[in-house]
Amino acid sequence: MNCNILIINARLLENPGSGAITAQGFVAVKGRMISQIGQMGNLPKDFKADKIIDAAGCLVMPGLVNGHCHAAMTLFRGLADDLPLMTWLNGHIFPAEAKYVSKDMVYWCSKLAAAEMILSGTTTVADGYFFEEEAARAFREIGIRAVAAQGIIDFPAPGVPDPAGNIEAAGNYIAAIPADDLVTPALFCHSLYTCSPRTIQVAKQLADECSCKLFIHVAETRAEVKNHYKQYGITPIRHLQKLNILDKNTVCVHCVWLDAAEIAILAKTGCGVITCPESNMKLAAGVAPLADMLAAGVTVGIGTDGCASNNDLDLLGEMASLAKLHKVTSLEPTSMPAGTCLRLAGKEGARALGFAGIGSLRPGMQADIITIDLNQPHLTPFYNPDILVYAASGADVKSSIIGGQLVLENRRLLTIDLEETMAKVRSLARQLA
Ligand SMILES: [Zn+2]
Structure with a gap:
């Protein structure tokens, strides 16, 4: 199995709203799409990945x-x-x-x-x-x-x-x-x-x-x-x-x-x-x-x-x-x-919005995937995904892949100079103050 990004050791929420969770799972991303998904025990031994994300302690779900x-x-x-x-x-x-x-x-x-x-x-x-x-x-x-x-x-x-x-x-x-x-x-x-x-x-x-x-x-x-x-x-x-x-x-x-x-x-x-x-x-x-x-x-x-x-x-x-x-x-x-x-x-x-290929983790869907860090006091213990609605916040999002591109890794934005952007907006805001 060849892929560009492989997420391993994750709790998978494949269809948010259905409640079902895969305890120890993997998600493989090839190009812009999800190519394979399953339990860690079924991860092909011959896998090759350009990038591996170890999502132990995280919930992995569609963006x-x-x-x-x-x-x-x-x-x-x-x-x-x-x-x-x-x-x-x-x-x-x-x-x-x-x-x-x-x-x-x-x-x-x-x-x-x-x-x-x-x-x-x-x-x-x-x-x-x-x-x-x-x-x-x-x-x-x-x-x-x-x-x-x-x-x-x-x-x-x-x-x-x-x-x-x-x-x-x-x-x-x-x-x-x-x-x-x-x-x-x-x-x-x-x-x-x-x-x-x-x-x-x-x-x-x-x-x-x-x-x-x-x-x-x-x-x-x-x-x-x-x-x-x-x-x-x-x-x-x-x-x-x-x-x-x-x-x-x-x-x-x-x-x-x-x-x-x-x-x-x-x-x-x-x-x-x-x-x-x-x-x-x-x-x-x-x-x-x-x-x-x-x-x-x-x-x-x-x-x-x-x-x-x-x-x-x-x-x-x-x-x-x-x-x-x-x-x-x-x-x-x-x-x-x-x-x-x-x-x-x-x-x-x-x-x-007219997108059919977004909103669940399965092969053939767009690789729009986020990981949520569950290793937080306010997310402990974890019984079911309802906690995402009642206790999680945006700050718990750890990584994000959009259309197969890793854009956020360990809360670091990879595709933008955030300091530069905030400085530009602050200088624009000075005109209004
Ligand atoms: Zn509006």
Whole structure:
């Protein structure tokens, strides 16, 4: 057996959410894929590996999928906290973006976000912002798998001063992103309150022509739904359906304020939904009807949202928030089990983003693998993987492989100068202080 990377002596969590663990296992990686997996006793005697990772004391599992982020917003982390969504957006974030978002800013701040995500177990991120080609460049360089979506908005935006050119700019963006396995281009219409129905329709047409995903924030706050109804006489989800926007290539982010008929629409059309519990909690947006969506068969993933409204990009922490938020809201401790959170932050999130080969450890799947150091007081003893949701944090992630490339080893990032990146972001932040 020849392979590039061989992980040995590991506890294997092959299908997060199923609970089954292989006590003493190995995973072989060849090229970008997992080539073999099994128990140490079955490791072929003639194996040859370029790199061996001894994962004794570690849990080895598929990398996590962050279904919604605005990576470059690391610059605005902690800039304006404890505000209602519209005050936060119109009074702080949009003005700061108009003034400080540049190509340089997007590149360095996305790089910092990618570093934070890799250090906390994320191996795939769906991002949406302006100057997204710079985010794509940062993601490719650091080696994180990404769906990188160019922002579309009917106002003057960074890189697109005339909104009349926003769709043309989006088309140019998709054409300019080199096709590779790691970074997939997509489009991101900010919302129904910042994009006209016509803009969203044309963007969807472009997305379909280019076979790419269209993301949109929708039904995030009660006021948004109320105002939309007042303006158009229809709720946002029904409106999107009427405009023929909803299908399996559309991803609706937030979906907090839905009625039963809208949940049925999301299930029927097959579009993906990304829930962002910490962002929704921090902006007091509300609690998404997740249990109802899952019961109806909606494909749901978890996102951190931008870290200006979170304020971190740690998906392990996000899973804990998700589980506890839904329990306390429903007053029902069985309403959001840890296993469900693990599925949403992995295989289901990947499915919402259109990736079939991500989210479990088996031959033929992408080699997106993380190791978690269980040799920690707060992770002792280890009875089952639920502890990942209720006691682990991103800081417990020890190593990470993405698409067959080792990007994190013993908590050292191998593909980025982290000190340089943090220094660049600090110097950008000095303009805002
Ligand atoms: Zn967002």
